Amino acid sequence: MPGNSDFFPGFDRRDIQIGKVKIHLEVGGSGPPLLLLHGHPQTHVTWHKVAPRLADRFTLVVPDLRGYGDSDKPAGGAGHEAYAKRAMAADQVGVMAALGFDRFGLVGHDRGGRVAHRLALDHPHAVERIAVFDIAPTATMYARTDMAFATRYFWWFFLIQPFPLPERLIAADPEFFLRTHIEGQSKTPGSTSEAVFAEYLRCYLDPATRHAICEDYRAAATVDLRDDAADASNRIVAPLLALWGAKGTVGQLYDVRETWREKALDVRGRALDCGHTLQEERPDDVVRELLAFFA
Incomplete structure (x- = not known):
């Protein structure tokens, strides 16, 4: 199994089979369950700065989404359904159930936030509270x-x-595409270390990963939009925390809180002094916000 343990000392590295898809993850800490979902082009390693401190208060479940990292990368299908956020959300509900957690806190950055949005709509009974990072x-x-x-x-x-x-x-x-992407979105130089970048690159060098990423985005522009349209009148019932980077595209182009008030019943949140990747650029702020919200 590929070695990510150095990023999560004391955590238990596992693979869990959910239907036909194997999900790779790290589990650690103690307390109420909290599921952390990464975005593109990262893997679960993006949470390495905040996980040790959150593990003092929560049982953390930190997976690679299907198609990313060391999780399985199924074929997308003619309509990209295998990478619909509905399918990706169902993976994570299955993971949590396999670990004995029927209800949990949920945090999603970037693509993980979009999976979290769908999860909270499709499985409202499972979500205690939800936080989304740097997305509308x-x-x-x-x-x-x-x-x-x-x-x-x-x-x-x-x-x-x-x-x-x-x-x-x-x-x-x-490597050029990946580095340009990460450096363009981060507004805090050095926040993604070379060791972490090397881990992202290890995964990005796999053609199956790159194809899965494209399928994730193709699904977002097709089947996910159809699912969203069908649920246009539904609202997330769990309390929702939206955090975003004041220096990033989302924070500069959208009234982020208001976009989520169109989708959820109970919304709060604020900007952090950073770009897109809050958990790498401002980990101290992220830990404080999550502890306050989920406590």
Whole structure:
């Protein structure tokens, strides 16, 4: 099994089979269960700065989403259904149930926040509270697309192009694409260490990972939008905390709290002094916010 243990000392590394998909994860700490979901282009390792401190208060479950890290990477299917946020959310409900947790706290950054949004709608009984990091709802962001958003978040429109165009173009220089992506979104130089970047790159060098990432984004622009439209009148019932980077695209282009008040009944949140990757750029602030909210 690939070695990520150095990033989560004292945690138990596991693989859990959920249906046909193996989910790789770390489990550690004690107390109420808290599920941490990463985004793109990261893996579960993105939580390495905050996990040790949160583990003093919570039992942390820190997985790789399907398609990412060392979790399985199934074929997307003709309609990209295998990477629908509904399917990715069901994986995580299955993981938590396998660990004995029917109800839990939920935190999602970036793509993980979109999985968390769907999880809270599809499985409201399972979610005690939910926190989303540096996102507005997917349907909202697509519906309000303008030149500023399309320029800054070009990959939303690049990665959804038909197979194999984005896969082959990224394959020409995956390290350049990955580094440019991370450095462009972070506004705190050095917040992603070279050791952590090397771990992200190890995964990104796998063609199956790159294809799965494209399928994730293709699903977001197709099946996920259909699911969101079908649920347009539904609201997340669990209390929701939205945190975002004041220096990032989401914070600069959207009234983030208001976008989530269109999707949830109980919303609070604020900006942090950083870019996109809050848990790497401002881990102290993130720990304080999560402890206050989930306590």
